[in-house]
Amino acid sequence: MLHSPRALRLRSRSPARRRFSFSLHSLSFPFKMATSKAQPESNSRVLILGAGNFGSCLAEHLGDSDHRVFLWAREQSVVEHFNATRKHLKYLPSHTFSSNVSAVGPALPDAAFINSMDVLLFAIPTQFLRDNLTKLQPALSDKTKLPLLIFVNKGIEIGTDALTLEIIADTCGADVAKAATFISGPSFAKEIVLRRPTSVSVVSFTEAEADKTAALFHQPHFRCYTGSDPVGVELSGALKNVYAIAAGKCILYTRTADEFMASSMLLTSPKNTVIITRGLAEMTCIGTAYGASPLTFLGLAGVGDLFLTCSSSSSRNYTVGYRLGQGETLETIIATLGSVAEGVSTAKSVRNLVTQLGVQAPIAERVYEVLYEGACGRVVHFAGVNDVPGKSTGDAVAELMALPPSREIELATIGRPAEKLLHRLGM
Numbered sequence: 001m002l003h004s005p006r007a008l009r010l011r012s013r014s015p016a017r018r019r020f021s022f023s024l025h026s027l028s029f030p031f032k033m034a035t036s037k038a039q040p041e042s043n044s045r046v047l048i049l050g051a052g053n054f055g056s057c058l059a060e061h062l063g064d065s066d067h068r069v070f071l072w073a074r075e076q077s078v079v080e081h082f083n084a085t086r087k088h089l090k091y092l093p094s095h096t097f098s099s100n101v102s103a104v105g106p107a108l109p110d111a112a113f114i115n116s117m118d119v120l121l122f123a124i125p126t127q128f129l130r131d132n133l134t135k136l137q138p139a140l141s142d143k144t145k146l147p148l149l150i151f152v153n154k155g156i157e158i159g160t161d162a163l164t165l166e167i168i169a170d171t172c173g174a175d176v177a178k179a180a181t182f183i184s185g186p187s188f189a190k191e192i193v194l195r196r197p198t199s200v201s202v203v204s205f206t207e208a209e210a211d212k213t214a215a216l217f218h219q220p221h222f223r224c225y226t227g228s229d230p231v232g233v234e235l236s237g238a239l240k241n242v243y244a245i246a247a248g249k250c251i252l253y254t255r256t257a258d259e260f261m262a263s264s265m266l267l268t269s270p271k272n273t274v275i276i277t278r279g280l281a282e283m284t285c286i287g288t289a290y291g292a293s294p295l296t297f298l299g300l301a302g303v304g305d306l307f308l309t310c311s312s313s314s315s316r317n318y319t320v321g322y323r324l325g326q327g328e329t330l331e332t333i334i335a336t337l338g339s340v341a342e343g344v345s346t347a348k349s350v351r352n353l354v355t356q357l358g359v360q361a362p363i364a365e366r367v368y369e370v371l372y373e374g375a376c377g378r379v380v381h382f383a384g385v386n387d388v389p390g391k392s393t394g395d396a397v398a399e400l401m402a403l404p405p406s407r408e409i410e411l412a413t414i415g416r417p418a419e420k421l422l423h424r425l426g427m
């Protein structure tokens with residue numbers, strides 16, 4: 001029997017958790033900051049910016065919990081079709097959305113509309129966030145009346161190598177960045193709509209904002225665990241996408257003559273155990289050097305999401321790797337994927353970060369080289385023998401295999417990027 005989602009949600013809600021297990025670099029931050037308006041338990045007015053896979057799914061999730069949800073879509077046809085049929089033209093096309101979800105757009109909502117919201121949820125791919133926040137900034141200028149600000153994108157901005165926290169600080173100021181909350185973790189959009197059990201990390205520099213976000217989202221099939229390391233959670237979500245491309249790409253080698261080499265390196269059982277384990281080590285090294293807590297990478301947003309994304313053909317990033325392995329070009333894959341795979345752009349920033357931080361991340365570097373310097377999925381017949389100029393997937397594997405022995409994990413806590421960021425935020 002299906003209980004009413006709201007009844008279940010209210011019944012299962014645990015007392016607000018007040019104790020955070022970790023503060024960035026074990027510091028506590030006794031600063032004054034803007035926090036959002038008090039949130040009602042239900043009937044919040046929520047504007048979701050970005051009506052793609054995830055924005056649409058989260059609209060349904062919150063609509064399910066008795067909130068009044070507005071979904072901003074950039075396409076007139078999506079807005080009209082949604083409001084006429086309660087169906088989305090592109091994502092979940094056969095699903096009928098809750099009656100308390102409606103679409104707005106295609107223009108960005110104006111300041112009066114924004115100011116009537118309790119919650120703004122950004123489900124826009126990372127590369128487009130700066131532009132949209134710049135346009136919305138005037139509506140967010142009164143720091144005493146900020147809505148709850150939630151970000152679910154998982155990527156790093158190319159060109160600047162900025163985390164979302166920095167993009168928010170650049171466009172809307174330090175107070176808004178400090179109040180922002182980030183949701184990340186193993187969560188496929190469609191599975192949330194199907195009410196499959198999902199658990200996520202919900203983090204903010206401002207504990208009260210993370211608590212409000214958790215209360216807003218928490219349902220029996222959607223558990224929220226709060227935390228205070230947005231830098232680590234952001235890096236986790238962005239980096240796991242790069243390793244998912246590597247994991248998808250492994251499939252190539254089951255059918256080629258260099259199977260032996262690949263299988264000894266990558267295709268143990270389960271197939272991508274080594275990618276996941278070494279990927280986690282690389283993520284933790286990069287994150288710790290950046291200034292995040294190594295523990296964050298052991299959480300839902302870290303190993304949890306890495307494991308899911310590296311193991312599932314439902315993942316767009318894994319699919320990119322898989323299709324590269326089938327011999328398709330990156331251009332064709334991007335043009336036909338129908339949805340964003342953040343790892344493709346994030347691989348560029350990760351390469352810069354790895355160089356800047358001086359850490360070892362050979363898998364991430366090989367992913368970059370295969371995506372941008374190589375044959376993009378052209379099948380090579382023998383490892384190390386390339387049939388086209390540039391880095392092939394076979395060469396990448398051969399290089400990884402040929403690395404000298406090294407320590408399994410070595411964490412350097414340089415922490416300069418995070419320190420710089422905290423300083424900018426006045427923390």
Ligand SMILES: NC(=O)c1ccc[n+]([C@@H]2O[C@H](COP(=O)([O-])OP(=O)(O)OC[C@H]3O[C@@H](n4cnc5c(N)ncnc54)[C@H](O)[C@@H]3O)[C@@H](O)[C@H]2O)c1
Pocket residue numbers: 050051052053054055074123124125126128132152153154155187188189190338339340342
């Ligand atoms: N799909 C998932 O299961 C999932 C889960 C967790 C996190 N995420 C993250 O959420 C973010 C969005 O993912 P998605 O799956 O919804 O992607 P998507 O490709 O399905 O949708 C992207 C949306 O962004 C919109 N968009 C494109 N260009 C834009 C611009 N210039 N300005 C504003 N909007 C623009 C598109 O119209 C579309 O509605 C990504 O960072 C992704 O990593 C996705």
Ligand SMILES: O=P(O)(O)OC[C@H](O)CO
Pocket residue numbers: 154185186187188241244305308309314315316317318340341342
């Ligand atoms: O489809 P992907 O690869 O973007 O993964 C979606 C989510 O991040 C999984 O948690």
